[in-house]
Amino acid sequence: MNAAVNINPFFLPTPLGHLFCMYSTPVNAPIRAKVIYLHPFAEEMHKSRRMAALQARQCAAAGIAVLQLDLTGCGDSWGDFGDARWERWKADVFCAIDWLNNETNNDTSLFIWGLRLGGMLAVDCAKQLPNIAGMILWQPIINGELFINQFLRIKLASEMLSEGQARIGTRQLREQLTAGESVEIGGYFLAAELAQTIATLRLEQMTPFCPIIWIDIVAGAESLPIPAQQKVIQEWKNNGCHLYTRYVVGEPFWMTQEISECPALLTATMEMMEQILQ
Incomplete structure (x- = not known):
């Protein structure tokens, strides 16, 4: 898009x-919808900044204002990662939405857009936001406990590479968190309270009641969604949730070695948002 x-x-x-x-808006054009973006966890946030910025600009060019928010302890916001707590992040989101509503007409449709763990956070926040127009979920985390276990394995992999063996296992790290101790993973100090809260979350138990745009990136056109994802989608549909789902081919940019893009994801998101806004 060439619009300013x-x-x-x-x-x-x-x-x-x-x-x-970061607040992206159209130039000399009315705002017809507004979006708040919730980033993924830890290093995934930094890997995803370019894609988030590209999508925000496309939205703004189409008359959709986008507020990108760095949560407490993340990016350039106050605090260290060890200060992060799930309820504090939710409070951040509600503060940002209040600001966004004050900047725009209250009748303007509000969407929450979340990537990976940001998607799970969006779904949790939506329970207290009955009037949102919809959610955009990019590759949302489905099971919080599995996600935390995967994050802890980063420490084990790092020790294996640097020392040839891991000094401590995933079970021991979980025991430290259960005991209320923070653990350091890849330069991030993970607070026990944050880890414990995330570990309790399951998307299949968190049915939202607004239109949902759910887009996953797959390796090839023949790839199938994982069974756990299919289970969540079916559960949401059974509970009355209206879902728009799509799979696009591309690289998982939130974890690639180099910063990468997925143009098909940008295009699919704009197309599906227009379906809801019509």
Whole structure:
């Protein structure tokens, strides 16, 4: 898209500290919808910044304002990663939505867009936001406990590479977290409270009641969704959730060695948002 957009970086004050935000809006055109973006976890956030920025610009060019938010302890917001807590992140989201609503007409359709763990956070926040127009979920985390276990394995893999063997196993790391101790994983200090909360979350138990755009990246056109994902989607549909699902071919940019893009994901997101906004 060639339409001009405004990109405004700023710090949003909250009761605990300032949150870094990027606000993308159309130039000389009305705002017909608004979106708040919730980033993924730890290093995945940094790997995903380019894709988030590209999508925000495409949305703004189409008249959809986008607020990108760095949560507490992440990116350029206040605090260290060890200060992060799930309920604190939810409070960050609600503060940002209040700001976004004040900046725009309250009747303007509001969407929450989340990538990976940000998708799970979006679904959890939506329970307290009955009037949102919809959610955009990019490759959402399905099972919080499995996700935390995978994150802990990063430490084991790092020790294997540097020392030839891991000094401690996943079970021992989980025991430390259960005992209330923080653990350091890849330069991130993971608080026990945050890990324990995430581990309790299951998407199949969190049916949202707004239209959902769910897009996953797959390796090839013949790839099939994983059974756990199919189970969640079917459970949501059984509970009355209206889902728009799509699979696009591309690289998992949140974990690639180099910063990468997935143009098909950008295109699919815009197409599916237009379906809801019509």
